[in-house]
Amino acid sequence: MHRYRTHTCGDLRRDHVGETVRLSGWVHRKRDHGNLLFVDLRDHYGMTQCVIETDGATFPGVEAIRPESVVTIEGPVVARSPETTNSNVPTGDVEVRIAEFTVLSAAETLPMPVFGDVDYPEDVRLRYRFLDLRREQMQKNIVLRSRVIQSIRSRMIDGGFTEFQTPILTASSPEGARDFLVPSRMHPGEFYALPQAPQQFKQLVMASGFDRYFQIAPCFRDEDARADRSPGEFYQLDVEMSFVTQEDVFNAIEPVMHGVFEEFADRPVTPMPFPRIAYADAMLKYGSDKPDLRNPIVNADATAAFANSEFKIFREQIAKGAVARAIPAPGAGAKPRSFFDKMIGFAQDNGAKGLAYVIFENGAGKGPIAKLLSEDEQNQIRELAGVGDGDAVFFTCTEQHEAERLAGLVRTRAGQELELIEENSFNFCWIVDYPMYEYDEKAKKIDFSHNPFSMPQGGREALETMDPPDILAFQYDIVCNGVELSSGAIRNHEPATMVKAFEIAGYTAQDVEDRFGALYTAFQYGCPPHGGIAPGVDRIVMLLADEPNIREVTLFPMNQQAQDLMMGAPNTVSNQQLRELNIRLSAEAETRLKEKAQEG
Numbered sequence: 001m002h003r004y005r006t007h008t009c010g011d012l013r014r015d016h017v018g019e020t021v022r023l024s025g026w027v028h029r030k031r032d033h034g035n036l037l038f039v040d041l042r043d044h045y046g047m048t049q050c051v052i053e054t055d056g057a058t059f060p061g062v063e064a065i066r067p068e069s070v071v072t073i074e075g076p077v078v079a080r081s082p083e084t085t086n087s088n089v090p091t092g093d094v095e096v097r098i099a100e101f102t103v104l105s106a107a108e109t110l111p112m113p114v115f116g117d118v119d120y121p122e123d124v125r126l127r128y129r130f131l132d133l134r135r136e137q138m139q140k141n142i143v144l145r146s147r148v149i150q151s152i153r154s155r156m157i158d159g160g161f162t163e164f165q166t167p168i169l170t171a172s173s174p175e176g177a178r179d180f181l182v183p184s185r186m187h188p189g190e191f192y193a194l195p196q197a198p199q200q201f202k203q204l205v206m207a208s209g210f211d212r213y214f215q216i217a218p219c220f221r222d223e224d225a226r227a228d229r230s231p232g233e234f235y236q237l238d239v240e241m242s243f244v245t246q247e248d249v250f251n252a253i254e255p256v257m258h259g260v261f262e263e264f265a266d267r268p269v270t271p272m273p274f275p276r277i278a279y280a281d282a283m284l285k286y287g288s289d290k291p292d293l294r295n296p297i298v299n300a301d302a303t304a305a306f307a308n309s310e311f312k313i314f315r316e317q318i319a320k321g322a323v324a325r326a327i328p329a330p331g332a333g334a335k336p337r338s339f340f341d342k343m344i345g346f347a348q349d350n351g352a353k354g355l356a357y358v359i360f361e362n363g364a365g366k367g368p369i370a371k372l373l374s375e376d377e378q379n380q381i382r383e384l385a386g387v388g389d390g391d392a393v394f395f396t397c398t399e400q401h402e403a404e405r406l407a408g409l410v411r412t413r414a415g416q417e418l419e420l421i422e423e424n425s426f427n428f429c430w431i432v433d434y435p436m437y438e439y440d441e442k443a444k445k446i447d448f449s450h451n452p453f454s455m456p457q458g459g460r461e462a463l464e465t466m467d468p469p470d471i472l473a474f475q476y477d478i479v480c481n482g483v484e485l486s487s488g489a490i491r492n493h494e495p496a497t498m499v500k501a502f503e504i505a506g507y508t509a510q511d512v513e514d515r516f517g518a519l520y521t522a523f524q525y526g527c528p529p530h531g532g533i534a535p536g537v538d539r540i541v542m543l544l545a546d547e548p549n550i551r552e553v554t555l556f557p558m559n560q561q562a563q564d565l566m567m568g569a570p571n572t573v574s575n576q577q578l579r580e581l582n583i584r585l586s587a588e589a590e591t592r593l594k595e596k597a598q599e600g
Contacts, residue, residue, distance in 0.1 A: 004072055004104075010046020012077055012091045021096060022074040023048055024104065026134065027067050029115045037062055039098070041073060044139065049086070049095040050075070058101040068107040068114055068131070074100035122551075127565040129556055141553045144264065145541045149216055151263055152237055152537070155256045161212040161239070166201035168194060168218070173515065178222035180232075188582040194220035197534060199453065200519050202240040203491055206530040207522040212252075213240045216537060222562075228483060228539055230550050231562035236486070240532035246474050246490055249531050250274075250430060257478065257485070257535065261426050264544045270428040274478070278433040287325070287408015289434075292482030293427040295415035299407045300384040302326035302395060310372040314356070314397045324397040325407035328385045329414045332392035333359045339417065340367075343394060346413050352406050356395040360387055367392075412482075426480055426543065433457075434475040437468040437504065447505050450475045453498075453519075454489035455529075460497040468504050478535060480543060488533025495523045 004024040012021065025043035032038075039050045039062060050073050052062050065071060075097040086092030111127075112120045114134045125132040132138055153163070172179045172193035179193040195201070197219045205213045217238040225231040237256075241249060254272050261269045275293070282289050285298045302324040306314040314324055332339065340357055347355035358365040358373070358381065365378045373381070385393045394414065396406045415421045436456050438449035446468045454473040456462045462471050474490035492498050498520065499509045513520055541553040551557040558564050572593060578584065585593075 008045035009041050009043040009048040010090060012048055012094050012096070014079060014093050016077045017079045017094060018077065020074065020076050020099075022072060022100075023050070023096065024072045025070070026114075027065055027069050027071060027107075029067060030062075030065075039073070041071070041096075042134075046091060047089050048091045049080075050098050051095050052098040052101075056098065058098060061101050061103065062098060065103060066107045066109065068110055068134070069103060070105040070107075072100075072102040072104060073098050122559060123565060126551075126557065126559055129566045133555070138552070141541070141545045141547065142555055144545055145537075145553050145555075148260060148264060148541050148544060149537060151260050152256060153216065155259055156214045156237070156239075159212075159252055159256065161214040162210065163215055164205060164210070164213050165215055166195070166198040166205075166217065170195050170201075173200065180220045180222050183581040183583055185580050185582075196221050197236070198238050199451075200516065202238055202532060203453065203493075203519055203530065204522055206240055206242045206491075207519075207525075207527040211242045213532075214238060217534070225558070225560040225562065228542065228550055230538060230554055230557050231560070232558050234550075235537040236534040237537055238532070238534045239488075240530060242528040242530045244490070244529070244531050246432070246476060246531065249476075249488060249490070249533055253478070253533055253535070257428065257480075257540075260540065261480075261544065265426055267424040267426060269426045274428040274430055276430045276432050279431055279435065280433070282431050283404045283408075284325075287404045287406070287411055288482070289431050289477065290479045290482055290484040291408075291429065291431075292412065292415075292421070293429055294422040294425060294481060295411065296420055296422075297328055297330070297411045297415050298386070299328075299411055300326045300386075302381060302384060305373075305377050305380045305384070306395075306397065309374070309377050311356075311369050312372075314395070317397050322398050323400045323403050324395055325403045326381060326385045327394040327396070327407050327410045327414060328387050329357075329392040329394060329418060330387065330420065331390060331418060332414070333361055333390040335392075340392075343410065343413065343417070347394075347396065347406060347410055350406065350409050351402075352396060352398075355410065356397075357392055358395075359392045360389055362389060369395075428478065428480050431477040431479060432475075433472045434477075435469060436471040436473040436475075436501070439469065445506055451487065451489045452502065452505070453491050455492045455497070455531075456501065460494065460500055463497065463500045463504060474531070476533070478533070483539055483543060485539050486533050486535035488531065490529070490531035493523055493527045493529055495520060498523065 001022055006022045009023055009025045023041055025041045028040040028042040028047060030037060030039050035054050037052050037059065041048050041050050052059050073096060077094050078097055080093055080095055110131065112124050112131055114131055133142065169182060169192040172181065172191065177196055179196065182192040182194065184190045184192060198217050202213055215238050217236055218233055219236055220233050223231065239253065241252060254274055258269055258272050279289055282291055284301060287299060303318055306324045307318050309315055318324065344355045356369050357367055358370050359367045360382060365373060381393060387393055394410050396403050396410065435449045436454065437446050440447040450473060454475045457472040457474055476488050477484050478486045492501055499512055502512050538550050538554060542550050545553050547553055556566065563569065
């Protein structure tokens with residue numbers, strides 16, 4: 001008999017009755033039933049009920065053991081009586097009579113329980129992550145993550161892609177977020193950077209003559225945490241392809257995304273091909289470039305309906321260049337006044353001065369602003385918003401970007417309040433035709449709106465003849481249920497076009513050579529047209545696990561302050577290490593560390 005186990009805790013069935021078995025695992029919980037003591041023994045594979053009578057030879061040891069201790073139990077498998085079977089677990093028809101009991105590792109009193117669904121504070125869960133991970137849901141989430149990555153890798157290989165590994169230590173590059181820097185011991189005063197993404201490397205793979213590349217790539221960004229983004233590091237399915245158009249990328253990635261979600265989801269998935277929505281249409285109709293298409297509400301442009309109306313507030317704003325957005329609220333006409341007050345309060349909490357609305361009933365509008373709209377204007381609103389009797393329409397009016405943002409937030413809240421969102425589905429779409437440039441209000445200059453390495457639609461000619469805000473790029477995002485899973489683009493592979501694109505954003509040709517030297521040089525020696533994308537693995541698993549926070553599907557995440565509470569990172573290092581790296585701490589940092597030491 002094996003030293004630790006003949007079976008796992010998920011193996012035993014009625015067929016094993018009469019056998020003597022040996023199981024090893026964690027003491028999940030104990031239940032004292034008078035003359036019987038029950039022990040639920042758990043391992044990675046399942047749970048088995050074990051039982052001992054109070055007069056059993058090993059009873060004192062079983063009675064004394066704490067939950068989460070690791071033990072070995074040996075004994076015969078017996079059938080449970082019909083009234084004591086447990087249909088909730090696969091092993092529920094049998095139990096093991098404890099004949100031998102060995103403690104492999106005794107547990108101290110737990111800082112947090114593993115049994116039960118107690119919601120402990122995040123700092124406790126992360127500090128004792130090894131306990132948190134023992135819980136059934138966390139085990140399922142992490143195994144799901146592994147299976148999803150395995151499925152993605154298999155599907156990519158079947159699609160003709162080859163897996164490569166790009167460097168982790170590289171050069172700092174302006175890619176939108178702060179770099180994590182690594183000081184060089186051999187080159188004093190110089191630093192490596194951890195890659196924010198393998199962007200330049202994967203393009204260099206294409207310049208090197210390979211055709212279809214992918215990797216499950218770690219990415220490092222020194223940025224704040226969000227529910228759908230881990231601070232520090234995350235993983236993405238990094239993809240690049242040569243001699244492709246935008247549609248070729250879609251045709252390669254859609255089967256992977258659709259296949260993975262169909263494999264692991266228990267709900268409908270958008271059939272292929274996924275809808276393509278232009279960025280401008282997404283902002284108008286949904287108020288977001290990551291729309292949740294489970295929400296049937298579609299916003300509309302109501303500027304013309306208010307431009308000459310008696311509603312003075314909107315009319316005067318429109319005359320100054322503002323736009324009006326209409327947000328339909330199907331069925332809201334039957335709601336009490338408190339519903340509308342609540343929606344107005346929500347809009348104000350998100351920066352709006354107010355929120356106008358009209359309720360349609362018996363062919364006419366009613367409500368605070370209805371009397372200021374003519375019959376023609378009301379009919380125009382009904383038609384453009386697609387509403388009828390019993391419905392309502394909310395309105396916001398301000399400069400375009402803000403109006404669309406507010407309309408998008410109101411759309412989401414209205415969908416939730418009116419229970420219109422289809423909860424049990426995965427709705428995909430592509431957002432396409434992103435603007436190449438945008439005006440940066442803080443810097444007071446034109447800058448890239450998305451990926452600076454993208455090919456402008458119309459190529460170099462567009463860069464030379466069009467106003468920068470009017471230039472569209474071959475850039476695209478894939479979105480599911482309001483979550484952006486990925487950004488991608490057809491790349492700019494022409495040196496002269498690359499220089500011109502950066503010139504518009506305020507960079508010189510020398511800046512391009514200095515910052516992107518390897519890429520710029522490679523383009524001068526023959527580079528194929530290429531494009532790619534990088535869906536976020538963490539976000540994919542988060543959606544499939546139906547978890548609200550990405551930390552629930554990450555093995556050892558950091559907290560919101562980018563700290564690893566379990567390992568104690570970041571931490572201080574010795575003065576000798578600092579000297580080897582030619583680093584001296586600032587007076588401010590020294591003071592902060594002293595204060596922290598005193599607090600600790």
